[in-house]
Amino acid sequence: MAxxxxxxxxxxEVHAELATKTKIFCSCPTSFGAAPxxxxxxxxxxxxxxxxxxNEKVVExxxxxxxxxxxTISQDSxxxxxxxxxxxxPKAYQISQYDKPLCExxxxxxxxxxxxxxxxxxxxxxxxxxxxxxxxxxxxxxxVDLNRAGVPLIEIVSEPDLRSSEEVDLYLRxxxxxxxxxxxxxxxxxxxxLRADVNVSIRKKGAKEYGTRTEMKNxxxxxxxTRAIEYEIDRQVDVIDNGGVVExxxxxxxxxxxxxxxxxxxxxxxxxxxxxxxxxVAIKLSDEYIENIKKSLPELPESRKQRYLTEYHLxxxxxxIITSSKYLSDLFEEASKICNNPKAVNNWIIxxxxxxxxxxxxxxxxxxxxxxxxxxxxxxxxxxxxSSSIAKKVLVEMFEHPRDPEDIIDEKGWxxxxxxxxxxxxxSKVLENNSQSVADYKAGKEKALGYLVGQAMxxxxxxxxxxxxxxxxxxxxx
Ligand code: ADP
Ligand code: MG
Ligand code: ZN
Numbered sequence: 001m002a003x004x005x006x007x008x009x010x011x012x013e014v015h016a017e018l019a020t021k022t023k024i025f026c027s028c029p030t031s032f033g034a035a036p037x038x039x040x041x042x043x044x045x046x047x048x049x050x051x052x053x054x055n056e057k058v059v060e061x062x063x064x065x066x067x068x069x070x071x072t073i074s075q076d077s078x079x080x081x082x083x084x085x086x087x088x089x090p091k092a093y094q095i096s097q098y099d100k101p102l103c104e105x106x107x108x109x110x111x112x113x114x115x116x117x118x119x120x121x122x123x124x125x126x127x128x129x130x131x132x133x134x135x136x137x138x139x140x141x142x143x144v145d146l147n148r149a150g151v152p153l154i155e156i157v158s159e160p161d162l163r164s165s166e167e168v169d170l171y172l173r174x175x176x177x178x179x180x181x182x183x184x185x186x187x188x189x190x191x192x193x194l195r196a197d198v199n200v201s202i203r204k205k206g207a208k209e210y211g212t213r214t215e216m217k218n219x220x221x222x223x224x225x226t227r228a229i230e231y232e233i234d235r236q237v238d239v240i241d242n243g244g245v246v247e248x249x250x251x252x253x254x255x256x257x258x259x260x261x262x263x264x265x266x267x268x269x270x271x272x273x274x275x276x277x278x279x280x281v282a283i284k285l286s287d288e289y290i291e292n293i294k295k296s297l298p299e300l301p302e303s304r305k306q307r308y309l310t311e312y313h314l315x316x317x318x319x320x321i322i323t324s325s326k327y328l329s330d331l332f333e334e335a336s337k338i339c340n341n342p343k344a345v346n347n348w349i350i351x352x353x354x355x356x357x358x359x360x361x362x363x364x365x366x367x368x369x370x371x372x373x374x375x376x377x378x379x380x381x382x383x384x385x386x387s388s389s390i391a392k393k394v395l396v397e398m399f400e401h402p403r404d405p406e407d408i409i410d411e412k413g414w415x416x417x418x419x420x421x422x423x424x425x426x427x428s429k430v431l432e433n434n435s436q437s438v439a440d441y442k443a444g445k446e447k448a449l450g451y452l453v454g455q456a457m458x459x460x461x462x463x464x465x466x467x468x469x470x471x472x473x474x475x476x477x478x
Pocket of ligand 2 (some may be wrong): 013197215
């Protein structure tokens with residue numbers, strides 16, 4: 001059978017590191033990139049006799065995430081021990097949540113090429129991150145860095161509602177933007193702050209039962225996730241078409257070869273022997289506590305998007321792009337207020353700014369200029385100080401050597417020529433040197449005008465005011 005005869009079923013377990021200042025059960029800092037084993041203490045290194053104390057912020061952030069994804073918040077929750085042995089886990093168990101997670105039964109809406117779709121959130125629970133093994137490049141052994149041990153995580157488990165790599169991509173982007181908006185995680189995927197375990201299975205179209213799934217753990221790039229899913233679907237179709245059965249197992253995606261490999265540990269064989277952590281008390285939340293968190297939530301991407309459609313008349317597509325990042329969305333609103341030209345700000349963000357972000361693989365938060373500077377750029381065009389083609393060069397400069405657009409224009413001598421005399425001189429010169437185009441225009445070839453304007457732009461290295469050029473050429477050619 002062909003791939004089209006199968007339906008793809010995908011569910012995601014997403015881990016997000018919380019942006020709390022301190023770890024989940026001790027007061028060590030959570031910041032990324034410190035020298036190995038400098039953010040540790042007896043608690044997060046599991047010294048005998050130490051006791052964990054739950055960081056209240058962790059509960060608050062998880063509840064924020066739950067409310068922002070329409071979950072029911074459990075008022076009676078607890079921490080459990082998940083037992084397994086691995087050298088980066090000093091206690092030999094991870095404190096997580098088993099049968100009483102903080103949040104359950106939520107949902108996230110995505111807009112795919114086939115329309116709007118609701119993806120169920122099974123649960124969101126809190127847990128601690130493990131440390132990190134650094135494998136010695138000479139093969140002499142591995143060194144453990146426990147800075148990350150005890151960094152708080154939320155795990156967001158989706159229902160197996162996703163049906164394609166496209167839907168997975170949209171779901172993850174939506175989830176990432178929600179977590180950014182509510183400021184519970186920095187979601188820096190390259191630093192591992194947001195990573196997904198991707199569960200994939202296939203079944204014959206129309207079948208009632210799900211097929212057996214495989215799981216690709218700790219994926220932290222959108223591109224790899226899409227590639228890995230596409231590869232895995234093809235692999236499973238192949239296995240079944242050749243009379244085989246898909247085995248439930250954990251796979252490793254290899255970015256270089258573009259293939260998945262078995263990690264030879266059968267998921268089913270894992271017995272975590274969960275039990276309630278006796279060192280921690282139950283988590284009881286009052287109505288008032290949950291209500292207060294609800295009140296403190298900012299406007300979420302979905303609501304902003306709707307507002308952009310009605311208030312600013314953006315297209316659905318543009319509104320989606322802009323609200324996908326809180327940073328872009330703030331940049332849009334603030335700059336629009338300052339320059340009073342939301343249409344222009346929208347165009348800059350959708351076209352040139354997005355293109356530069358893509359080319360340089362830069363996250364919106366890393367944009368080196370602020371809303372005031374973007375607004376100034378728009379106002380400089382509106383006032384006729386620079387042409388839009390010069391403005392594009394100014395924007396590139398604002399990315400490369402961030403400073404005020406006015407300063408860039410001054411330094412580079414890019415001010416637009418709007419002086420009537422100067423424009424007239426250029427027009428005369430161009431007319432003199434291009435008699436053929438002049439004749440063409442007079443013979444009715446409108447296109448020749450564009451050519452002449454282009455020549456004048458070239459002559460002034462893009463600095464002549466294009467509206468004035470147009471007008472003056474027309475006058476001269478009458
Ligand atoms: P665990 O991986 O801890 O055993 P679950 O069995 O609850 O947990 O499933 C984890 C994830 O796998 C969830 O996101 C769920 O939606 C997804 N999932 C479960 N069954 C399938 C399936 N047959 N195909 C694809 N995804 C699945
Ligand atoms: Mg799993
Ligand atoms: Zn510690």
